[in-house]
Amino acid sequence: MLAPRGVPPLSPAWLSGTPAAAPLHTRWPFSTSFSTAAATPGSGASMTGTGPSSTAGTTTMGPASDDGLDPLERQRARRAEARESKGPMPQRGKLVDAARFRAAGGHGGAGVAAFEPVGRGRNLAALGGNGGPGGDVLVRASRDAPGLHGIMTSVTGGRGGPGGAGGQSGGRGVDRVVEVPLGTTVRLGADTRGLQQQQQQEQREQGQEAGAGMWVEGGEVVWEDVPDDEDEDEEVQEEDGELGDEGEELKSSERPGSDDEGTTIGGGPHGGRQDSGVEHVVELTQHGQELLVARGGAGGRGNKSFPALAGRPAPDTSEPGQPGELRWVILETRLLADVGFVGLPNAGKSTLLGAITAARAKVGAYAFTTVRPQLGTITFEDGSRLVTADIPGLVQGAHANKGRGNAFLRHIERCRCLAYVIDLSGGTGSKQGGGRGGGRRKAPPRRRDPGLEEQEAFASLGTENLTPAEQLAVLQDELGRYSPRLLEAPALVVANKLDAVADPAAALAELAAATPLPIVPVSAAGRVGLRRLTEALRVVVQLGEQRKAPAVGPN
Ligand SMILES: Nc1nc2c(ncn2[C@@H]2O[C@H](COP(=O)(O)OP(=O)(O)OP(=O)(O)O)[C@@H](O)[C@H]2O)c(=O)[nH]1
Numbered sequence: 001m002l003a004p005r006g007v008p009p010l011s012p013a014w015l016s017g018t019p020a021a022a023p024l025h026t027r028w029p030f031s032t033s034f035s036t037a038a039a040t041p042g043s044g045a046s047m048t049g050t051g052p053s054s055t056a057g058t059t060t061m062g063p064a065s066d067d068g069l070d071p072l073e074r075q076r077a078r079r080a081e082a083r084e085s086k087g088p089m090p091q092r093g094k095l096v097d098a099a100r101f102r103a104a105g106g107h108g109g110a111g112v113a114a115f116e117p118v119g120r121g122r123n124l125a126a127l128g129g130n131g132g133p134g135g136d137v138l139v140r141a142s143r144d145a146p147g148l149h150g151i152m153t154s155v156t157g158g159r160g161g162p163g164g165a166g167g168q169s170g171g172r173g174v175d176r177v178v179e180v181p182l183g184t185t186v187r188l189g190a191d192t193r194g195l196q197q198q199q200q201q202e203q204r205e206q207g208q209e210a211g212a213g214m215w216v217e218g219g220e221v222v223w224e225d226v227p228d229d230e231d232e233d234e235e236v237q238e239e240d241g242e243l244g245d246e247g248e249e250l251k252s253s254e255r256p257g258s259d260d261e262g263t264t265i266g267g268g269p270h271g272g273r274q275d276s277g278v279e280h281v282v283e284l285t286q287h288g289q290e291l292l293v294a295r296g297g298a299g300g301r302g303n304k305s306f307p308a309l310a311g312r313p314a315p316d317t318s319e320p321g322q323p324g325e326l327r328w329v330i331l332e333t334r335l336l337a338d339v340g341f342v343g344l345p346n347a348g349k350s351t352l353l354g355a356i357t358a359a360r361a362k363v364g365a366y367a368f369t370t371v372r373p374q375l376g377t378i379t380f381e382d383g384s385r386l387v388t389a390d391i392p393g394l395v396q397g398a399h400a401n402k403g404r405g406n407a408f409l410r411h412i413e414r415c416r417c418l419a420y421v422i423d424l425s426g427g428t429g430s431k432q433g434g435g436r437g438g439g440r441r442k443a444p445p446r447r448r449d450p451g452l453e454e455q456e457a458f459a460s461l462g463t464e465n466l467t468p469a470e471q472l473a474v475l476q477d478e479l480g481r482y483s484p485r486l487l488e489a490p491a492l493v494v495a496n497k498l499d500a501v502a503d504p505a506a507a508l509a510e511l512a513a514a515t516p517l518p519i520v521p522v523s524a525a526g527r528v529g530l531r532r533l534t535e536a537l538r539v540v541v542q543l544g545e546q547r548k549a550p551a552v553g554p555n
């Protein structure tokens, strides 16, 4: 079946006043010549893929000294240190547009009881210092944060240092910062530790708990009913475990307005269902904007801070530090990637993602090998980064939800720029080329998702029967019918499978005649033209940003 004609012409307004009919588009600041002989693996960009990188604690700090801590507290400190030394627990490289982590303010340092002889040694003065406050956990918006896919599952502020003899106060615990992309919505759950303490306080006030309070034991104040935060930690850890290989990515039922894919957030930060217990919703839009999500606990008082009564021995009372706030933090971002790969099934999108980033998306010579968007990061020599998303293949009728097209179109909507990935060998009758599996077609593996059976019914709608220009027409038609705004996104065309075409120049010229968009010829499998492609993607994103600039000004 041929693609529908009469696709609305793309407006190349963002490429000011340039001719549209050149066979290869020379207006780009990179060369459009190509050679099938010279493989250009990678690019000036290094391929960092989807590795964890977005969470940045400013520093980590174990307990400075356990002096003055009781054995239980020392054990906790050791365990906390061991947990810290394990480093971040990255989430897997697949799409994450919502993530959740547990934020725990650092435990306050213990105050100490210490004495100094006064009056020819006959009396003792109390000189035990206060413990330092625990470090806070903050969420900071950064234009360099690649996405939410590297967020740690649990972030704990540094522990406050214990007070010292001689009246010295303990040091402040180190703050931990989680970096998120601009436009991330942060939803803060209730402070579970605070709530627990509040409940216990209420129970005490109602007299249900006789004898609740504090007493001095072995020179230290013991608080009755202070919750055992270590046990609480264990509970949370178990909960982490239950999330299994989904990491902390939210289940769709936990997200406001999420679709069956579990990846799209509808209704905006305030439009969706409120998660129970969620107290605050804040959107971080400015680079460097910070939100304190869990405050560190107060340091305990040393005995120098307790009143000395005349004629009585110096007070030997000191307090342990207070635990920090503990709450779930839910992060959501609407922007999925800088560039989305849009193409029919089998066009080679996943192969391309794997070739220009370190992401290892599954590749197969059958339609719908990719069932969920995959992310990869290109890191350029100057340190700048681009996040690319491999979106599952679209079929004709996607706008009417054929082949689960709506879910995929929603992902496309959330990409800054688009790269139409076209199989240059399509519709030529040639049987070479990976589009046809290089002659060997693998059977689709068993998949867990029952909805995919429907997709398999569309397996014949890959690139096989359509010429490059027809593929592009189908894609643009589907995007335009779903949302005309999608056709205004900055875009380029990636003419893939160059190696599988007998006369690439003719095929490219034919494609160029059908679109004003820049065309970058590549062979993802042969690793040809990849450097030029990554540079071109960077230009598209930059041009998109320039174009956007006046639009965001005051109107
Ligand atoms: N000859 C040739 N084959 C390629 C090239 N790029 C991809 N292929 C083959 O094309 C087939 C489909 O590749 P994928 O990367 O899985 O295609 P896709 O667009 O991700 O497909 P879906 O996930 O189903 O949408 C595989 O057999 C690849 O080996 C290329 O540059 N040249």
Ligand SMILES: [Mg+2]
Binding pocket: 349, 350, 351, 361, 362, 363, 369, 370, 390, 392
């Ligand atoms: Mg794929």
